Amino acid sequence: MTNTITIDGKAVPFEEGQTIMEAATAAGVYIPHLCHHPDYTPYGSCKLCTVKVNGRVCSACTFPAAEGQDVLNNTKDLNDDRKLITQMLFVEGNHFCPSCEKTGNCQLQAVAYHLNMLDDHFPLFYPHRKVDASHPDVMIDHNRCIFCTLCVRASQQHDGKDVFAISGRGINKHLIVNAESGLLKDTDIEATDRAAHVCPTGAILIKRTGYQVPIGQRIYDHHEIDEVSLLTEQQHGE
Amino acid sequence: MQQFIQDLVAKNHYQATRLLDMLRAVQFRYRYIPADAIELLAGLLAISRTRIISVIEFYSFFSDTPKGQYDLLISDSITDHMLGKKELMNYLADKLQVAVGSVRGDGLVSLDNTSCTGMCDQGPAGLVNGFALTRLDKSRIDAIAELINRQIPLAEWPAEFFQVDDNIHKSGLLLSQAIAHGDALRAAFNRGLKESLAEIDLSGLRGRGGAGFKTAMKWRFCSEEQESERYVVCNADEGEPGTFKDRVLLNAYAHQVFEGMTLCAALIGSKQGFLYLRGEYLHLYDKLQTVLQQRREAGLLGTGILGQALDFDIEIRLGAGAYICGEESALIESLEGKSGIPRNRPPYPVTQGYLGKPTVVNNVETFVAAAAIAINGGAWFAAVGTEKSKGSKILSICGDCTKPGIYEYPFGTTIQAILSDCGASDVLGVQVGGPSGTFISNREFDRKLAFEDLATGGSFIVFNNSRNILDIVHNFTHFFAHESCGFCTPCRVGTSLLKKQLDKIVDGHGSAGDVVALEELCQLVKTHSHCGLGQTAANPVLTTLERYPELYQSRLKLISYEPGFDLDAALETARRMANRNDAGAHLAQTDASGSLPIASFPPSLAVRSS
Numbered sequence A: 001m002t003n004t005i006t007i008d009g010k011a012v013p014f015e016e017g018q019t020i021m022e023a024a025t026a027a028g029v030y031i032p033h034l035c036h037h038p039d040y041t042p043y044g045s046c047k048l049c050t051v052k053v054n055g056r057v058c059s060a061c062t063f064p065a066a067e068g069q070d071v072l073n074n075t076k077d078l079n080d081d082r083k084l085i086t087q088m089l090f091v092e093g094n095h096f097c098p099s100c101e102k103t104g105n106c107q108l109q110a111v112a113y114h115l116n117m118l119d120d121h122f123p124l125f126y127p128h129r130k131v132d133a134s135h136p137d138v139m140i141d142h143n144r145c146i147f148c149t150l151c152v153r154a155s156q157q158h159d160g161k162d163v164f165a166i167s168g169r170g171i172n173k174h175l176i177v178n179a180e181s182g183l184l185k186d187t188d189i190e191a192t193d194r195a196a197h198v199c200p201t202g203a204i205l206i207k208r209t210g211y212q213v214p215i216g217q218r219i220y221d222h223h224e225i226d227e228v229s230l231l232t233e234q235q236h237g238e
Numbered sequence B: 001m002q003q004f005i006q007d008l009v010a011k012n013h014y015q016a017t018r019l020l021d022m023l024r025a026v027q028f029r030y031r032y033i034p035a036d037a038i039e040l041l042a043g044l045l046a047i048s049r050t051r052i053i054s055v056i057e058f059y060s061f062f063s064d065t066p067k068g069q070y071d072l073l074i075s076d077s078i079t080d081h082m083l084g085k086k087e088l089m090n091y092l093a094d095k096l097q098v099a100v101g102s103v104r105g106d107g108l109v110s111l112d113n114t115s116c117t118g119m120c121d122q123g124p125a126g127l128v129n130g131f132a133l134t135r136l137d138k139s140r141i142d143a144i145a146e147l148i149n150r151q152i153p154l155a156e157w158p159a160e161f162f163q164v165d166d167n168i169h170k171s172g173l174l175l176s177q178a179i180a181h182g183d184a185l186r187a188a189f190n191r192g193l194k195e196s197l198a199e200i201d202l203s204g205l206r207g208r209g210g211a212g213f214k215t216a217m218k219w220r221f222c223s224e225e226q227e228s229e230r231y232v233v234c235n236a237d238e239g240e241p242g243t244f245k246d247r248v249l250l251n252a253y254a255h256q257v258f259e260g261m262t263l264c265a266a267l268i269g270s271k272q273g274f275l276y277l278r279g280e281y282l283h284l285y286d287k288l289q290t291v292l293q294q295r296r297e298a299g300l301l302g303t304g305i306l307g308q309a310l311d312f313d314i315e316i317r318l319g320a321g322a323y324i325c326g327e328e329s330a331l332i333e334s335l336e337g338k339s340g341i342p343r344n345r346p347p348y349p350v351t352q353g354y355l356g357k358p359t360v361v362n363n364v365e366t367f368v369a370a371a372a373i374a375i376n377g378g379a380w381f382a383a384v385g386t387e388k389s390k391g392s393k394i395l396s397i398c399g400d401c402t403k404p405g406i407y408e409y410p411f412g413t414t415i416q417a418i419l420s421d422c423g424a425s426d427v428l429g430v431q432v433g434g435p436s437g438t439f440i441s442n443r444e445f446d447r448k449l450a451f452e453d454l455a456t457g458g459s460f461i462v463f464n465n466s467r468n469i470l471d472i473v474h475n476f477t478h479f480f481a482h483e484s485c486g487f488c489t490p491c492r493v494g495t496s497l498l499k500k501q502l503d504k505i506v507d508g509h510g511s512a513g514d515v516v517a518l519e520e521l522c523q524l525v526k527t528h529s530h531c532g533l534g535q536t537a538a539n540p541v542l543t544t545l546e547r548y549p550e551l552y553q554s555r556l557k558l559i560s561y562e563p564g565f566d567l568d569a570a571l572e573t574a575r576r577m578a579n580r581n582d583a584g585a586h587l588a589q590t591d592a593s594g595s596l597p598i599a600s601f602p603p604s605l606a607v608r609s610s
């Protein structure tokens, strides 16, 4: 058994049970993603990791690698569509990057750079969303949530808690927290929880840490997300 | 309340899988789900409150604020609109002195819209406290308003308000003769179970819910899984607007539906089945429970069915207003007491379905057909239809025709033949397969009903030449945006963008590039969405744009760029704040392409120095 797939013509080995994303990461092939994190159960909602497997559109983060798969990943068509999907995420929320504490460290922004997104393309939704600053150490700015559920999964699967959940249907989807009051201060979250740090955007922030690293000296100010992502994720997930 | 919730949870055996049923009971009693009830349920069921809240906020029939003592929902199906829904709704709101989407001040009545309730052949239709209302007209509305204002209990309302007719106009292979109770099971045991599965294979039966997967193959896959527990699920969610044939099958052929499920259980080795009944069909619930009881008493359900080594029973679970729950994996999530979010595949339900166990999900009609095949044999069924589509299809026909209702046709029948039967004239086009299907124009009526040509789960909506195609597309596009589960980006955001972009064009604000942008968006949503809902949500636009491009183009303004809103009106708040109303405080809508007086607001990503 050889156990190889090809991604953009390159032979990539895989182990039984691995997803295409896992096999690609291990082989140093970057597939754009936002809701995927090697430490948590795959979710498959953002659709940024869309690839073509033997001509069929699949999410690389959830689709199992299997012998004989010919995967297209870094093609112009796919990247054009990924850019449009990223633009959808931007217009759906309220993302004013220049005034966002996460700027330069934000994966949504970094993916947008990577895909050469220069405008919003779609009309902005300007939804009314709130900020929950009730907790002494951790805050939620719902304006920037992209519903990736990484905080939900990190809390359940790493912290052994159940602080977050996604609620609502369709475009009314929103993040909720596990407290009778509905406020973060009444949950058992702590600033040291993985869930407080896993957010790919600036939706969950640790208080009193703002602007410690000046803008211009942050991760994606100097590195492309493909490079950062492969470096950090290859250390996880084995 | 504590006692009520405690009893309710005990009655449901502390099973969190039955959360929807429990929430339905709470909603019914209190007209909403009070926060205290959430806390009590979470405690007793040992699940998080967030899980309960997310379920409440997912399903249309649950609410976290009180509804009226009489909660009226009026169907928003295109067919209801064609029957004058809009005017009726205004009349109703006026009569009851309540605004659409709100509760009257005294808390007695609330009024809102709801997606198609499956009464398209007897609309305009609606629901009162979950029970189906049919044939609404002004005089009926007068009476209803009177009954509500006098606070007459539903049980004392005139029965004809709730009367639901079957309207079977044409019977074929299946409808002309219902099977005798137990005959399909007897035939299967006599022939042998393996041999009976072979007959179903031979019949060529493909799923009637839309996708058309071979039924025998699905059953075989499920039976071959190395697991001891397996489940049989009948999909009676029937949410596709214009579809109501499963409602009629469950009303008039319920025994045969359950017999088909039991047959499946015998062939795959299952002990437990579920009928997932859409919440809109609450009126069928008691009757179906009675049928199940009759079957238990007749030895056709329960332990040792027909004296054989077959133990099987069926439980009915009600939905709560979510079209997506017709998608089989979302349905399974819903059966487990969760929000109806489609799962990632693989694994497919046949390997990991309900509670992670192998599960067969089939449409109501598929089970009806399977039961008949067990008796009459595969060849009997395969003799009818076309090469790739064997047997017959039951259609629910509605819209502009004199005889809306149920029609059964051999596959391969032309659209023209169907239109003549149902009394359609001066036809503009037909929506085959509901909003997720195809709009065909009157130049295509020689096309055929078949998986290889025009596939349909049963919906068949006729439009005559007085109808406006863009109104139809508008209704369907709004339906999908309302029903998107919101899980994946392309559908969650894309269906809302489609709605905006279409409205912009239909309202006459579109300019040259807007139809192209609409089409680009359609392709994106279609290609990248996670499940069938998103993958078909652009079909109303795509199938009409292909046939009537000039219709879209004619709505465009001749300028090259036009914002989707009125610039000057947008400045109104600013003018009031600045206390100005001079000429300088007004903007003319410019028609020049370049310099528009508004700042476009890109996300200003360009903070990066490189």
Ligand SMILES: Cc1cc2nc3c(=O)[nH]c(=O)nc-3n(C[C@H](O)[C@H](O)[C@H](O)COP(=O)(O)O)c2cc1C
Residues within 6 Å of the ligand: B206, B207, B208, B209, B210, B211, B212, B213, B235, B236, B237, B238, B239, B240, B323, B324, B325, B326, B327, B328, B329, B361, B362, B363, B364, B366, B531, B532, B533
């Ligand atoms: C959004 C959506 C809604 C659906 N609704 C229904 C439905 O109401 N009834 C149904 O039988 N199948 C429905 N389906 C198809 C089911 O997923 C599934 O294919 C079907 O129940 C399988 O049964 P069958 O093989 O007997 O057709 C729907 C699919 C999607 C994507």
Ligand code: SF4
Residues within 6 Å of the ligand: A144, A145, A146, A147, A148, A149, A150, A151, A152, A175, A198, A199, A200, A201, A203, A204
């Ligand atoms: S808060 Fe952050 S991590 Fe949580 S769902 Fe939203 S974007 Fe994802």
Ligand code: SF4
Residues within 6 Å of the ligand: B324, B341, B342, B483, B484, B485, B486, B487, B488, B489, B491, B492, B529, B530, B531, B532, B533, B534, B535
């Ligand atoms: S396509 Fe739509 S309905 Fe289906 S999973 Fe995505 S958001 Fe939900």
Ligand code: FES
Residues within 6 Å of the ligand: A032, A033, A034, A035, A036, A043, A044, A045, A046, A047, A048, A049, A050, A059, A060, A061, A062
């Ligand atoms: S990374 Fe695969 S869908 Fe989000």
Ligand code: FES
Residues within 6 Å of the ligand: A095, A096, A097, A100, A101, A102, A103, A104, A106, A107, A108, A109, A144, A201, A202, A203
């Ligand atoms: S920069 Fe703030 S959310 Fe991305």
